[in-house]
Amino acid sequence: EAQVTQNPRYLITVTGKKLTVTCSQNMNHEYMSWYRQDPGLGLRQIYYSMNVEVTDKGDVPEGYKVSRKEKRNFPLILESPSPNQTSLYFCASSLLGARSYGYTFGSGTRLTVV
Amino acid sequence: GENVEQHPSTLSVQEGDSAVIKCTYSDSASNYFPWYKQELGKGPQLIIDIRSNVGEKKDQRIAVTLNKTAKHFSLHITETQPEDSAVYFCAAIPAGSYQLTFGKGTKLSVIP
Numbered sequence: 001e002a003q004v005t006q007n008p009r010y011l012i013t014v015t016g017k018k019l020t021v022t023c024s025q026n027m028n029h030e031y032m033s034w035y036r037q038d039p040g041l042g043l044r045q046i047y048y049s050m051n052v053e054v055t056d057k058g059d060v061p062e063g064y065k066v067s068r069k070e071k072r073n074f075p076l077i078l079e080s081p082s083p084n085q086t087s088l089y090f091c092a093s094s095l096l097g098a099r100s101y102g103y104t105f106g107s108g109t110r111l112t113v114v
Numbered sequence: 115g116e117n118v119e120q121h122p123s124t125l126s127v128q129e130g131d132s133a134v135i136k137c138t139y140s141d142s143a144s145n146y147f148p149w150y151k152q153e154l155g156k157g158p159q160l161i162i163d164i165r166s167n168v169g170e171k172k173d174q175r176i177a178v179t180l181n182k183t184a185k186h187f188s189l190h191i192t193e194t195q196p197e198d199s200a201v202y203f204c205a206a207i208p209a210g211s212y213q214l215t216f217g218k219g220t221k222l223s224v225i226p
Contacts, residue, residue: 105158
């Protein structure tokens with residue numbers, strides 16, 4: 001089944017403790033992206049990647065890092081999480097970018113930073 | 115950059131009635147406009163999209179219209195059913211970009 005898989009689904013952590021949210025897709029998509037979803041703010045892009053070793057900032061990149069060492073994986077790294085990073089996170093992928101086929105989203109990771 | 119406004123933020127309709135969600139965009143060069151449906155506990159799922167060279171597109175009970183002159187596009191759902199209850203997002207792609215800019219979402223409730 002074609003899908004984007006995120007792990008974990010739920011995560012509670014403490015301020016300052018480094019964490020990684022994994023994202024993997026099995027569709028051979030070049031384009032991958034991370035979004036955060038907050039009430040009243042919709043979906044805001046954090047980082048995106050056009051292909052292996054090519055990443056760039058989205059609208060809200062502060063406090064986040066990403067890497068794209070393999071085409072299928074695009075982990076999101078929070079090196080020193082803070083409470084304002086409590087949110088619902090989505091990974092998405094697309095073939096040739098969203099211009100052609102639209103994004104496929106993962107099921108989300110709900111992160112709470114206390 | 116692109117800015118997408120979406121209205122209303124919440125919408126309640128009786129089962130069988132129609133629902134309309136409207137979006138406006140700011141970048142006149144945007145040329146791809148998808149709509150996503152997000153059910154509770156799930157990620158957004160593409161339900162229909164339209165490109166700037168088309169004025170209307172239908173898929174069973176769902177249709178999308180685009181007015182390039184006015185820079186707005188709308189989602190129409192006819193004969194609504196309880197399973198249509200979800201949050202719907204519109205989006206647009208700015209010129210020269212691969213990034214979708216989303217509206218803030220509309221929570222649709224279909225009352226049986």
